[in-house]
């Protein structure tokens with residue numbers, strides 16, 4: 001019988017185990033998880049009627065794989081959508097919260113009248129938006145053949161202000177990235193395709209979203225953790241080894257040998273779903289060039305969920321972003337109960353503070369109480385003094401947001417070639433082909449498809 005090792009029980013590893021179980025193939029599987037729980041960055045705390053997301057709080061609706069999986073797991077009735085009728089995102093600007101114009105798709109306006117009314121942008125930025133449509137042919141001709149940074153791409157279309165106020169803070173929350181280094185082709189492929197076809201992103205968005213009414217985000221009533229819990233319920237319990245860290249990976253003539261705290265074992269195939277830093281270290285002795293290609297910067301995130309028994313006023317909408325240089329340690333804040341229904345008991349409130357970049361790095365070393373105090377103080381400066389929370393949840397996610405730097409796709413193509421040549425090993429997780437939950441699920445399913453075929 002084929003023996004398969006899965007290294008890492010985050011969403012990627014759990015999904016791989018689930019798809020292997022579902023395939024009902026003649027396989028013996030060991031899922032190694034270094035910590036004492038499965039799910040990795042995906043974790044939902046449920047307490048006193050509150051649903052607190054410690055990592056992801058949903059996924060983008062336009063990528064179908066997570067929703068398909070949720071339905072297959074019998075969670076169709078639990079699927080919820082973001083409350084888009086109230087969707088508004090604010091940007092902190094000189095100490096106040098300015099709403100982004102309605103209808104923006106990241107930095108691209110879907111409604112030019114809303115841009116004209118907006119207090120967020122200067123006259124210069126509004127002019128850049130107006131002119132982008134007329135520059136369609138020029139922009140098409142200027143598009144580079146190869147990769148470039150997100151910064152260069154956005155600035156070419158809309159100028160520096162839009163980059164700093166909107167694209168920068170939006171992307172650093174997802175990719176932990178410095179827009180001057182992030183690869184536009186890896187991070188915003190849809191916008192690159194739109195530029196190639198239409199030149200102007202505003203014209204492209206208009207053409208592509210005509211009549212579209214899809215909610216932006218999807219989640220589950222009991223939180224994203226439900227996905228992991230349901231998959232785990234389908235995985236034979238004997239497959240899972242909690243608290244067992246893989247320390248060594250060796251390629252042998254007829255497969256792979258893995259060394260962990262409980263000894264060494266032989267496998268026919270390995271699904272490497274540990275974070276990219278760990279995977280790189282483990283693969284270094286097997287293929288140095290592959291390990292080099294896996295070197296990437298990553299930023300750390302610190303998340304603080306505050307739950308309040310009694311309601312208080314918040315601006316309508318999903319939350320706010322803080323651009324660099326605005327004198328706050330916060331990167332973003334979510335008004336949790338205004339983004340998704342069912343996250344709080346009746347009349348209660350939940351907000352979530354998100355620290356990344358340098359502040360995230362610094363806070364990692366602080367205790368929970370200290371982190372919570374900083375978060376409360378920073379939120380209070382923006383939202384007014386907050387009441388005493390009935391529940392506070394703090395999570396640190398060190399180096400959890402890998403940065404896809406310019407040239408990422410080319411590096412991944414080379415890495416893919418090398419990994420294929422090694423035979424019997426697959427790289428899964430958020431360091432390679434997308435960081436979102438749907439991407440990870442798609443990749444796990446594809447890898448399992450290749451193994452059982």
Ligand SMILES: Cc1cc2nc3c(=O)[nH]c(=O)nc-3n(C[C@H](O)[C@H](O)[C@H](O)COP(=O)(O)OP(=O)(O)OC[C@H]3O[C@@H](n4cnc5c(N)ncnc54)[C@H](O)[C@@H]3O)c2cc1C
Pocket residue numbers: 007008009010011012013032033034035037038039040041042054055056057058059060244245246247273274275278301303397400401428429430431435436437438440
């Ligand atoms: C704060 C935050 C918010 C996010 N929000 C969203 C969102 O809203 N929507 C979205 O789609 N995505 C979001 N993401 C991204 C998404 O959550 C991650 O990309 C995804 O959860 C990563 O899953 P993974 O399985 O690749 O890695 P991880 O979750 O990091 O799991 C890796 C696992 O490997 C284990 N491990 C490590 N070393 C070893 C070893 N040597 N042996 C065995 N096991 C090992 C770890 O303990 C861990 O459990 C967010 C990320 C963060 C940090």
